[in-house]
Amino acid sequence: MRRAFGRRRAVDGVDLSLNAGDCLALFGPNGAGKTTLLRLVAGLLKPTSGSVQVCGHALRDDAAARAHVGLISHQSMLYRALTARENVEFAARLYGIPDPRAAAARALERMRILDRADAPVRSLSRGLQQRVSIARAIVHEPSVVLLDEPYTGLDAAGGAALTDMLHLLRSSGSSLILVTHNVDEGLAIASQAAVMLDGRIVRHDDCTTLDARVYVAEYRELVLSGADHEESLDVGATA
């Protein structure tokens, strides 16, 4: 798959496939093309060439295929004037879930925020908004979950709830793509790890055979040798 903005190639010849239950952690410095790749996979951007298929269906042209995808982004994608419950319930209705109210309560409970369900989103802290945003993205139990820096703004409890949720999604057969700067965080969950630089996947590993400490050192070296990206590196506590 390729995507160009004018003459700049943001994603340049990326070819990935994930099986049910796989989790791909995607690392790379700022501007490497990670978010663009995620937006392409979500169907928010049209590829210049290539396509995204979910369960054998082209994502952009098939509404049924889009129903299998959940997206957690930098932005909360919530409506501040509505309550947490109303936001998640609205998402559940868009996906045609038979009992949207119960599904919304279930998703909020999973993210440990049911006690604030009737508070307007604008009154919640950044971390709590992020939890609501995650509840919104998983309310329809998607087969493919796309996560762009999902731990941003979460406190320890929120982070733990998210990690539990990601393990649960994997065990129930969902495939995950996790974009993060934090290598430790990504490796703790992922079954595969890939590094993106200048729109290309330059390294792709199976996490079962990886030594996290060695990987972090190699990743730092790879990124620094690729370009002047030092300011964007955050390789976690192991580094």
Add this chain to the structure above:
Amino acid sequence: MSEARAPGTFGAAWLVARKDLAIEFRTRTAFFSALVFAVLALCIFYFAWDESLIAPAQRAPGVLWVVLAFSALLGLQRSFGIEEHDRGIDALLVSPISREAIYLGKAIGNLLFLCAIQLVTIPALALFYNLPVGRPLLVVAGIVLLAMVGIVAIGTLFSAMAVNTRLAELLLPMLSLPFFVPILMNAAQATTRVLAERPLAESWPWLKILIAFDIVFVVACTLAFPFTLEE
């Protein structure tokens, strides 16, 4: 997930419209700003003319359509603004509902929003300009509704196009107003005849053109909308 079945185009459109109206009901910012503008504009127009030169009833159609067009712009401005703040639009685009359903939902929400403003503006106009109440005013309300359909169709499309630009507040009126002209022209001609208590048959040719414009704008804008979302 296996039991889930995404709503059809009109079902999804209604969900989007209901959500927009719920947000407006909570915040009421656009409603009050459009309403205050409409009532103030009616007052200003009333006192700006010499009553001995032009009778209030003769001024009313022009005043109505100027006030209506600009108060509509105030409401349309917020339509996609609420989606941009935290990128709520992305959640809509990732969901299984069609792009056309998003457009129609936004348009229905805008139409109901503008109708709520007209519920105050038209009686206020009748009061200020001493218009005949009863049947003529009901017919005027019908003409306003017809014109609103076209105005909302165009305004919703251009609101989606303008929202991502730096000069959104300037761009929306610049893009929309030229397209409002054929609607306002026909609606004003019909309104003048109705308020002069002439037979409805005299207004009918203008209304037919108005209906034709409504159909063209609704169909064309619904089909064009998905292309405005491409980055």
